[in-house]
Amino acid sequence: MNIKQAKQEIKDTVEAYLLKDEFGEYRIPRVRQRPVLLLGAPGIGKTQIMEQAARECHVALVAYTITHHTRQSAIGLPYISHETFGGKECAVTEYTMSEIVASIYHKMEETGLSEGILFIDEINCVSETLAPAMLQFLQYKTFGNHEIPKGWVIVAAGNPPEYNKSVREFDVVTMDRVKKITVEPDFQVWKEYAYQENIHPSVLSYLSLRTAFFYAMETTVDGRVFATPRGWEDLSVMISIYEKMEKPVTAELVIQYLQHPKIARDFAGYYELYRKYEADYQIDEILQGKSFEGMVKKIAHASFDEKMSVVNLLFSGVSQAVREAVLQEEILEKVYHTLKLVREVIEESGDPLLTVEQHMELQKEEWQRKRGAQILTHREDRCWRKTLERLEAYKNAAAAAEEKDGSTVFGILKTAFEKDRESYEEAFSHGSSVLEHAFDFMETVFLNSQEMVVFVSNLNMDFSCIRFLQEYECERYYRYNREMLFEDVSSEIRKRIEAL
Numbered sequence: 001m002n003i004k005q006a007k008q009e010i011k012d013t014v015e016a017y018l019l020k021d022e023f024g025e026y027r028i029p030r031v032r033q034r035p036v037l038l039l040g041a042p043g044i045g046k047t048q049i050m051e052q053a054a055r056e057c058h059v060a061l062v063a064y065t066i067t068h069h070t071r072q073s074a075i076g077l078p079y080i081s082h083e084t085f086g087g088k089e090c091a092v093t094e095y096t097m098s099e100i101v102a103s104i105y106h107k108m109e110e111t112g113l114s115e116g117i118l119f120i121d122e123i124n125c126v127s128e129t130l131a132p133a134m135l136q137f138l139q140y141k142t143f144g145n146h147e148i149p150k151g152w153v154i155v156a157a158g159n160p161p162e163y164n165k166s167v168r169e170f171d172v173v174t175m176d177r178v179k180k181i182t183v184e185p186d187f188q189v190w191k192e193y194a195y196q197e198n199i200h201p202s203v204l205s206y207l208s209l210r211t212a213f214f215y216a217m218e219t220t221v222d223g224r225v226f227a228t229p230r231g232w233e234d235l236s237v238m239i240s241i242y243e244k245m246e247k248p249v250t251a252e253l254v255i256q257y258l259q260h261p262k263i264a265r266d267f268a269g270y271y272e273l274y275r276k277y278e279a280d281y282q283i284d285e286i287l288q289g290k291s292f293e294g295m296v297k298k299i300a301h302a303s304f305d306e307k308m309s310v311v312n313l314l315f316s317g318v319s320q321a322v323r324e325a326v327l328q329e330e331i332l333e334k335v336y337h338t339l340k341l342v343r344e345v346i347e348e349s350g351d352p353l354l355t356v357e358q359h360m361e362l363q364k365e366e367w368q369r370k371r372g373a374q375i376l377t378h379r380e381d382r383c384w385r386k387t388l389e390r391l392e393a394y395k396n397a398a399a400a401a402e403e404k405d406g407s408t409v410f411g412i413l414k415t416a417f418e419k420d421r422e423s424y425e426e427a428f429s430h431g432s433s434v435l436e437h438a439f440d441f442m443e444t445v446f447l448n449s450q451e452m453v454v455f456v457s458n459l460n461m462d463f464s465c466i467r468f469l470q471e472y473e474c475e476r477y478y479r480y481n482r483e484m485l486f487e488d489v490s491s492e493i494r495k496r497i498e499a500l
Helices: 003-017 046-057 071-075 099-111 131-140 187-196 201-209 229-244 261-280 283-287 293-300 304-346 352-372 378-399 406-445 450-461 463-471 475-499
Strands: 036-040 060-065 078-085 088-095 116-121 152-158 179-183 216-220 223-227
Touching: 003 036, 003 046, 003 152, 003 179, 003 187, 046 060, 046 116, 046 152, 060 099, 099 116, 099 352, 131 152, 187 201, 187 450, 187 463, 201 229, 201 261, 201 304, 223 229, 223 261, 261 304, 283 304, 283 406, 293 304, 293 406, 304 352, 304 378, 304 406, 304 450, 304 463, 352 378, 352 406, 378 406, 406 450, 406 463, 406 475, 450 463, 450 475
Parallel strands: 036 152, 036 179, 060 116, 116 152
Antiparallel strands: 078 088, 216 223
16 A cells, blocks of 8 residues: 555554543453554655654654664663562562653653554564564563553554565564555655645656656665655755755755665756756746746747646745745634633733733643644644744734733734734735736646646645635636546546446
8 A cells, every 4th residue: 555545544543442432441452452564665754654643643652763772772671679489588580661661651741642652663674682572562562571551552664675684574473463554655645745845846846757766776786776755855855955055956966865876867957957947937927927928939849848847837836825825824823813812811911911921821832732742743833933923023012012901902912913914915815816827827838738737736735725725716726627527537437438
């Protein structure tokens, strides 16, 4: 299955294992809660889906790469204790608590979450001395003498033997006690994740044209060469930083992340073309609504790759404008929620400014709690930070007022909020016009072609675009969506008829 299906399986497993009956007992007894074993090629995103699954299930996550551990750190150190048996005192060997088990209790204290996921990566690559402990862990949910706390679901991950010489195969006894999930790379699924994580548009554009290069693993005379989703994501971050620093993105940089010389050189060449297309086709001016008559003839004679690059550049511009509007909307929603609470008590408060500060502190505490529990995405965390910055500015404006009575203070807060709402409306209007200008160009140049299908499909995959289009009724978006859906259904029917 693909990584998205695997994540859903893990979420379903966590929800099933943590479901309780009317007596507060887990419906699936602990002994029947099989550990999940994820098997998949390195770098396809096994760790990322565990983070996402934990966030979406609202449980804690403790993650370990087991190959970094020795037998002692995994099961604990021996020590001598004394016990009495049959009236005679005896020296008994016991073990200190495993570092891994202890980290679960630390996580429970830090986050206030009593249930979670213990994720052990590279479990089938452990050393010979640690292998028996790992088998015991999978079969009995213990490290040494210490059990994994109740309410914690075990998920382990490993690589197939063809990717790692250190892989040890589990015996039938062990495999019969786990829930095995095999994961395969899938670019279309990763693409949805990439839009949420704001992967650099040049990477997405390139992989849309060269899907086979999304995951590549080859054995050559010089050894293994490979390109993985992890490599593409890390490269994307570095490209964004290099662009901010105005440093060139060279093949030498790319090959540090894509350790496949052919793919690295190909992408480096494409990246230069991508930047060139952005300037040649005056993408910014098209999205501003300026005349593009000169571009129509130029793109008519362009290659397929060039046309698709232009489509992806247009979509990237739309996505950036829409993302900013959606972010401002989410910030305003959080600010409005706080101001609503303040308004309910500010008139009765002896110190209105203190009331404002107290409610700000409550918001800050909620952000820190969620951040500590690691249940916030990067986008959500940024939204919280921006919200707290906005509330801090409101408080400072109120503190600078000569009058400090409740109505005056709230009036200042309301005025500041109205200004921010106007800024949001401007951002929303800008996002709307950018989207319409992009459709103007797409209709003139591509109309009902494959390029239009790609453009609308990208809108359907981007989280911010979907949310924006729930607020903004773009007639052409809905029209092309309906037409595409009809075409898909018609195509499927024709295929079935032909098959019959």
